[in-house]
Amino acid sequence: xxxxxxxxxxxxxxxxxxxxxxxxxxxxxxxxxxxxxxxxxxxxxxxxxxxxxxxxxxxxxxxxxxxxxxxxxxxxxxxxxxxxxxxxxxxxxxxxxxxxxxxxxxxxxxxxxxxxxxxxxxxxxxxxxxxxxxxxxxxxxxxxxxxxxxxxxxxxxxxxxxxxxxxxxxxxxxxxxxxxxxxxxxxxxxxxxxxxxxxxxxxxxxxxxxxxxxxxxxxxxxxxxxxxxxxxxxxxxxxxxxxxxxxxxxxxxxxxxxxxxxxxxxxxxxxxxxxxxxxxxxxxxxxxxxxxxxxxxxxxxxxxxxxxxxxxxxxxxxxxxxxxxxxxxxxxxxxxxxxxxxxxxxxxxxxxxxxxxxxxxxxxxxxxxxxxxxxxxxxxxxxxxxxxxxxxxxxxxxxxxxxxxxxxxxxxxxxxxxxxxxxxxxxxxxxxxxxxxxxxxxxxxxxxxxxxxxxxxxxxxxxxxxxxxxxxxxxxxxxxxxxxxxxxxxxxxxxxxxxxxxxxxxxxxxxxxxxxxxxxxxxxxxxxxxxxxxxxxxxxxxxxxxxxxxxxxxxxxxxxxxxxxxxxxxxxxxxxxxxxxxxxxxxxxxxxxxxxxxxxxxxxxxxxxxxxxxxxxxxxxxxxxxxxxxxxxxxxxxxxxxxxxxxxxxxxxxxxxxxxxxxxxxxxxxxxxxxxxxxxxxxxxxxxxxxxxxxxxxxxxxxxxxxxxxxxxxxxxxxxxxxxxxxxxxxxxxxxx
Amino acid sequence: xxxxxxxxxxxxxxxxxxxxxxxxxxxxxxxxxxxxxxxxxxxxxxxxxxxxxxxxxxxxxxxxxxxxxxxxxxxxxxxxxxxxxxxxxxxxxxxxxxxxxxxxxxxxxxxxxxxxxxxxxxxxxxxxxxxxxxxxxxxxxxxxxxxxxxxxxxxxxxxxxxxxxxxxxxxxxxxxxxxxxxxxxxxxxxxxxxxxxxxxxxxxxxxxxxxxxxxxxxxxxx
Numbered sequence: 041x042x043x044x045x046x047x048x049x050x051x052x053x054x055x056x057x058x059x060x061x062x063x064x065x066x067x068x069x070x071x072x073x074x075x076x077x078x079x080x081x082x083x084x085x086x087x088x089x090x091x092x093x094x095x096x097x098x099x100x101x102x103x104x105x106x107x108x109x110x111x112x113x114x115x116x117x118x119x120x121x122x123x124x125x126x127x128x129x130x131x132x133x134x135x136x137x138x139x140x141x142x143x144x145x146x147x148x149x150x151x152x153x154x155x156x157x158x159x160x161x162x163x164x165x166x167x168x169x170x171x172x173x174x175x176x177x178x179x180x181x182x183x184x185x186x187x188x189x190x191x192x193x194x195x196x197x198x199x200x201x202x203x204x205x206x207x208x209x210x211x212x213x214x215x216x217x218x219x220x221x222x223x224x225x226x227x228x229x230x231x232x233x234x235x236x237x238x239x240x241x242x243x244x245x246x247x248x249x250x251x252x253x254x255x256x257x258x259x260x261x262x263x264x265x266x267x268x269x270x271x272x273x274x275x276x277x278x279x280x281x282x283x284x285x286x287x288x289x290x291x292x293x294x295x296x297x298x299x300x301x302x303x304x305x306x307x308x309x310x311x312x313x314x315x316x317x318x319x320x321x322x323x324x325x326x327x328x329x330x331x332x333x334x335x336x337x338x339x340x341x342x343x344x345x346x347x348x349x350x351x352x353x354x355x356x357x358x359x360x361x362x363x364x365x366x367x368x369x370x371x372x373x374x375x376x377x378x379x380x381x382x383x384x385x386x387x388x389x390x391x392x393x394x395x396x397x398x399x400x401x402x403x404x405x406x407x408x409x410x411x412x413x414x415x416x417x418x419x420x421x422x423x424x425x426x427x428x429x430x431x432x433x434x435x436x437x438x439x440x441x442x443x444x445x446x447x448x449x450x451x452x453x454x455x456x457x458x459x460x461x462x463x464x465x466x467x468x469x470x471x472x473x474x475x476x477x478x479x480x481x482x483x484x485x486x487x488x489x490x491x492x493x494x495x496x497x498x499x500x501x502x503x504x505x506x507x508x509x510x511x512x513x514x515x516x517x518x519x520x521x522x523x524x525x526x527x528x529x530x531x532x533x534x535x536x537x538x539x540x541x542x543x544x545x546x547x548x549x550x551x552x553x554x555x556x557x558x559x560x561x562x563x564x565x566x567x568x569x570x571x572x573x574x575x576x577x578x579x580x581x582x583x584x585x586x587x588x589x590x591x592x593x594x595x596x597x598x599x600x601x602x603x604x605x606x607x608x609x610x611x612x613x614x615x616x617x618x619x620x621x622x623x624x625x626x627x628x629x630x631x632x633x634x635x636x637x638x639x640x641x642x643x644x645x646x647x648x649x650x651x652x653x654x655x656x657x658x659x660x661x662x663x664x665x666x667x668x669x670x671x672x673x674x675x676x677x678x679x680x681x682x683x684x685x686x687x688x689x690x691x692x693x694x695x696x697x698x699x700x701x702x703x704x705x706x707x708x709x710x711x712x713x714x715x716x717x718x719x720x721x722x723x724x725x726x727x728x729x730x731x732x733x734x735x736x737x738x739x740x741x742x743x744x745x746x747x748x749x750x751x752x753x754x755x756x757x758x759x760x761x762x763x764x765x766x767x768x769x770x771x772x773x774x775x776x777x
Numbered sequence: 778x779x780x781x782x783x784x785x786x787x788x789x790x791x792x793x794x795x796x797x798x799x800x801x802x803x804x805x806x807x808x809x810x811x812x813x814x815x816x817x818x819x820x821x822x823x824x825x826x827x828x829x830x831x832x833x834x835x836x837x838x839x840x841x842x843x844x845x846x847x848x849x850x851x852x853x854x855x856x857x858x859x860x861x862x863x864x865x866x867x868x869x870x871x872x873x874x875x876x877x878x879x880x881x882x883x884x885x886x887x888x889x890x891x892x893x894x895x896x897x898x899x900x901x902x903x904x905x906x907x908x909x910x911x912x913x914x915x916x917x918x919x920x921x922x923x924x925x926x927x928x929x930x931x932x933x934x935x936x937x938x939x940x941x942x943x944x945x946x947x948x949x950x951x952x953x954x955x956x957x958x959x960x961x962x963x964x965x966x967x968x969x970x971x972x973x974x975x976x977x978x979x980x981x982x983x984x985x986x987x988x989x990x991x992x993x994x995x996x997x998x999x
Contacts, residue, residue: 187888188888191829191888191890191919191921192789192832194791194829280829280832281789281829281831281832281833281834282832284789284829285789454891458887458890458891459888459890463890463917463919463975463981464792464795464919465794466795466798466799466974466977466978466981468981469980469981480980603980604980604982
């Protein structure tokens, strides 16, 4: 075989040699194609696996940890929740609408594969600067894709957050988190068992779309525009109506107990689904490539086996149940075909007819477990210590116009979130724009309201992680915890999506390793298990790597959801307080980055204090003692309070916020509360009993926003900026070129 | 005796369980009816729920109107019994010719999901009998094609015959005459774009959907 073939498929010479060792011969083209997709960075995590092992994954509520299609946790009342986060970064840059749409479709399949009904989506998004027309084209396409697919498939989108920043100009991030709900005893795993059982392919036909999506596209950076445009056929095309019927069909099959195992077809298509179900079940599979319904004529077996055509599932069915499986498929107008048979031994054989010639044969397990594992070189940046010295506060504590500084950080995301159905299923108590999303917890079969709630948040901060990937990641998790506390929830489990640059760059690998260390430290300290994750590497363009962007999704439980948790809106006359230590430092803050001050040093988190703060906040919230609450994170105290003011429609006067550091510092473990004067004594008692520092900072009243000695501005001015900034800039147009 | 409300399910419908949950919480019996069967059973009222029947392919409601269940819904409606179309259901009712006019893409060409304020314009319908004229109700919308349009002649008819049930306080989608919901000339077939079932539980921010669904249930029992 021509040696350059494996390279064009993204395999190295060493990897090619390893395949020869496994097979004891040279692979044919079909086999090589299967190894190339399964051993891609995207599928095999070959650069990151060695680091991910450091994350704590166990906890008393964990039913399924990392490695399956989704993590699953016990939330009580015989209910389990499946949760997963994924990235669809590269396809979304090439083809924003379809890239984002199929990202939604893919993660929903991961969830119902576990036997869970998908009940919510959240989308953390990162785009290039908003004044760049090409970045707006990407953003508009991505949001339309999420909206078009997610609304139609019928899964509400309850939150997430969008950031526009220079670092993502050639490489946006489109992450998506999905939650599903299932009766605890219905958990299904993606495995085959029972020699003689049949593999039934459900759903859409297989076409030439998405071939090499995981290798050519997801596991390489971006170069020049022309080359990038040629990657467009590697982006899949989604059909939400097909997916909606596929969800209902599969859940009905699972309810009726008609399938032994089920697996979605995502990255690496049939190669992945066939080999994963077989190797997880410790069996082999004969797979008839010609029995796969094809969208176009003349498809080669390697195309059939690596196509990433969407809306397909592979079910393992006892032959006795086949007839009933076909009947239910027919009801939902879902195409179903027997494409394989479970066999003894561990070989995956691709055949031309189940009695016909063998087109390719590999040990099923070798596509996963023999995938290469790299401990790539890591190196901190050479100028790290100099960077740490170069703090923003060291040389710049002045501003020409504090009011303008504040306004530039005010941006409502309603233009984006109002394009998503956030309310379907009648669960959404707090939706987009809340401290954390809150859902009613109803039993998935009986529909009975448990009186309890789920809370979910996604967070990520590339600025903190650019300054210090380890502390920055830990701070991100601390922020998520505080977000959950603000709605009265206890954290149960975390999922992460690690978005980084090119792993062959030692500085990038150092960032990844540091971020994993920060996550491991914070999760251990806070006793939060990591139940799943995704790693997206090669987020680079023209040789520029993105700032490290670990995104976390944190899920928690609210024990009593009789009344909605307080939002961010206060009442006239409320007293305003900050709970937590005083603000310290501006490194990594949005304010500093807006001045190109990207260096400095982050404050170490006091884990014990932070846990106690979260406990205190939960007590205040659950006892109904606060009118409004908002954590202090991106933009600092000033932005937190201004966001509360504009959403309340009531202004405020603040004192004891002496300077820019106090206004814009993003140092951790701080929260703003608004308290009715009659509750003030009870609130201060709780805070004092818990030994948490706090400060009264002002009063909610009037129609101006004032910080003594620094700002005095009409609330309407802030509101205008808040509401109009996003819609106005999108009205100014977009361009693909 | 409490009436039984049937909720039609097409492939691609997605608000059927929500409609069921809401009417059940208000005391009605309810059941789902699969689109492929023309047998509506013994139901006293029919809801066509929101969602994307048949993926909204071709045009919202354009394919759904041909389902066997819709023939029965037409007969059911002609017998004077109550039929309610919510969102996609409203679109299907216009495609099926049970309500006049059509729903086109929103002004601004964006999907919109948010609470809006509605004004009750008449209490003379199966959807508004338990409300008070000029009541202001806060109910969410959730649609891309919610921009109601009709001929001048139809608009005049709707006005003259007092068949505009609900209007938007701040028109979110460009609907002609700020129209959010209408009824047929018999006043037993109603369609609206907002989702009353999403505003029936105190934890969901508004319970203003209750009087509308109460009206519908009450009309179904008589």
